[in-house]
Amino acid sequence: MPADLAIVTDSTAYLPQDAVDRHGITVVPLSVAVGDEALVDGVEISPKDVAEAMRAKRRVTTSRPSPETFAAAYRAAAEAGALGVVSLHLSAELSGTCEAARLAAAEAPIPVRVVDTRLIGMALGYSVLAAAEAAEAGLSLDEATAAAANRASLTSGFFYVDTLEYLRRGGRIGAARALLGSALAVKPLLHLSGGRIEPLEKVRTASRAIARLEEIAVERAGDREVDITVHHLAAEDRAEPLAERLRERVPGLRELVLSEVGAVIGAHAGPGLLAVVLSPRSR
Structure with missing residues (x-):
């Protein structure tokens, strides 16, 4: 540099x-607090720590620098x-x-x-x-x-969560709050829109939701040169096959990153998060 x-x-x-x-x-x-203990994101707390704390229903919050x-x-x-x-x-x-x-x-x-x-x-x-x-x-x-x-x-992000409960607790759910009443009956696909988390589609099962996440990524990529990241939290068994399928199906793929999200995103999305980030090199 x-x-x-x-x-x-x-x-x-x-x-x-x-x-x-x-x-x-x-x-x-950023900082992540588990109970009353404040920890530095990526230094003092890992994705695994966050997933375990959330599954144990411990209070997990985040704060800005x-x-x-x-x-x-x-x-x-x-x-x-x-x-x-x-x-x-x-x-x-x-x-x-x-x-x-x-x-x-x-x-x-x-x-x-x-x-x-x-x-x-x-x-x-x-x-x-x-x-x-x-x-x-x-x-x-x-x-x-x-x-x-x-x-x-040019960049977009699409993601699947097993439950909206963690987003609701953290106050980051935005317009996706409208899905809460039917959350037990559907598996929501969400996306970033205008800087907020918004609902994209409702799918009936987890397997169909993940298949639809893949289709959305392939459709949005088209033939453009594009970089892709597959994020997850405590869902490597789902993320790795998805990444490999995208590698095979996106013709203009330049680089693909498979990455477990850190504590801050994990604290709001919860275990089971699966996301695809799509970033074209040009229009």
Whole structure:
């Protein structure tokens, strides 16, 4: 990563560690509380820990990073020689993380562009990678910010959950709340729309829902060059076959990532989550 431009994101991007290291990306972690114990996402608590806590019906909550944490990241970038920062984060509809970043950016010693990608998981991660690649190509702060925003606009996320209960508890359910009354009779497919979690389709069984998730991904990918991530929480037995089928069925597939989500997404979606992130390289 050239020293004149730094890239900052948060731990909900769930970027592969080799990509973080290769591009020199700074990842600011959110916090997860299990009962009264506050833990750092991705450092002090694992996806397995979250799944076990939720199955045991322990209280699991999340919280944003403090503005001071972002301020420290921006100062460190300036001290390392950066002349600007692109700071990309999960949807402001789901978290106060963007607000904390903006508060810190206002006092930063160098220009900071804070981007609400209106996404989460590797949907956010692809936008972060677009900013990093733009910076490495020698683009300006504004150009790298625009490249990230463009990739975000092309990226979509679709997901299946075994139950809406965890999303309801966390207050992240949005318009999908309308499905609660029939949640026992259907397996909901959801998607990110306008930065919110919205209902997409209702399917009668888990197997049909997962098959439909696959079909949606194949249909939306079309013949375009596309990157795909299959996310899951405690559902590797479902995620691995889905990833292999997508590898075979998407003709323009460039890269495919299979990734278990971390504690923050897990705390809201619950065990059994299965998601497909689709990120075209261009329109």
